[in-house]
Amino acid sequence: MKSVKYRPAQIEIDLSAIRKNIHSLQATLEPQTDIIAVVKANGYGHGDVQVARAALEAGATGLAVALLEEAIKLRESGIAAPILVMGWVAPEFADIANEYGITLTVFQASWLESYYQLSNSTAKLPIHIKLDTGMGRIGIREESELNDFLGKLDQSRINVTGVYTHFATADEEDTDYYEFQVSRFEPLLEIIKQSVKQDLTIHIGNSAVSLRHLNHLYHAVRFGIGMYGLYPSTYLKENRPFDLVPALSLKTQLSHVKRVNPGESISYGTTYKAEKHEWIGTIPIGYGDGIQRRWQNFEVLIDGKRMPLVGRICMDQCMVRLDQAYPIGTEVTFIGQQGKESIYLEEIATHLDTINYEVACLLTDRLPRMYLNEKATE
Ligand SMILES: *Cc1c(COP(=O)(O)O)cnc(C)c1O
16 A cells, blocks of 8 residues: 555654765764764654665665564665664574574673574674663673673684774863763773674764764764754854754645734643734644644744744644634744754754753654655766
8 A cells, every 4th residue: 555645743763864974974974984974763763764765875884773573674675785683682582583694782691692592593693792881771781790701701602793882971071071981992992802803893983973973983983862863962062173064854745824803812731822913823733743742832843934933832733823814834944944944853842841862752653754965966
């Protein structure tokens, strides 16, 4: 069945922006540093398969996701590039990952023991070892823990192809904690190199680290937010080495326009009352699409101008105060550029008191994604 789009609302992803951001980063990296494109959580809401393809086309050499499900989806879409699952996967599913040629992240000695008992695979399982140098999330923290892990590592059954860590503060101006994490990484890496005597892909940098070039980046960077044209933090936006190009726009249309009298109220709870005769537009998207209730009082673009969302955001609709009457079907831009004005995820995140990553991830599947510039012409 061909999918039909009835609703006048869509997310547009410009894949040429994804390619451009990869090219811009590449130009600043040492030639031997590869780019692993991070496409977890449906490519930060942008669409994992399409973004992965564009990133690989632009020169990324591998992909990273959080879940085994996400990795399998990429494989089943015909993507053959190396894929790393960065989250914890239960040992009973390791053989499935192996069959799909997917690399797992492993960091527990007990995981290895379970794997040896459960696995029927004759092929060595590819893994990257994760070191927790200060993020406090997953990974090996202590030298003794690492020695225990390496003691249980049967290299006839497990193929360690990489080692990595993740930074907690790389997007902040102050680099003390970042440097503390580097100082914990280096000695642990040396211990691994003593017992795993083969080529390792070592990667420590996320977008913030790769944009800042804080340190020697080893063999690859894990490039997530920056690939989508979004800055890891305000600090990095202000201190960017090059301009990122945002890939995502969210556009819809006015579905209704009316004139209301002074004192008349708008939406649940009557939180908004017109002060004078006002033109109020209705927009057919709401929190069921990821436009959370906290967007109330924020702005959208109509006729190239900013206009405020008034009254509570509903599940499927919300209202905007217009500066004049507009025809039904007039374009409303929530995210992106319209005329000379633009509203990007950083500004929205500030209004919502969160980060751009979260706003992008929360845009739901009810909004159809349209892909622009799927084929590279640049
Ligand atoms: C999500 C994630 C990344 C990507 O981070 P960005 O800030 O989006 O570049 C890199 N590494 C790990 C371990 C992650 O979980």
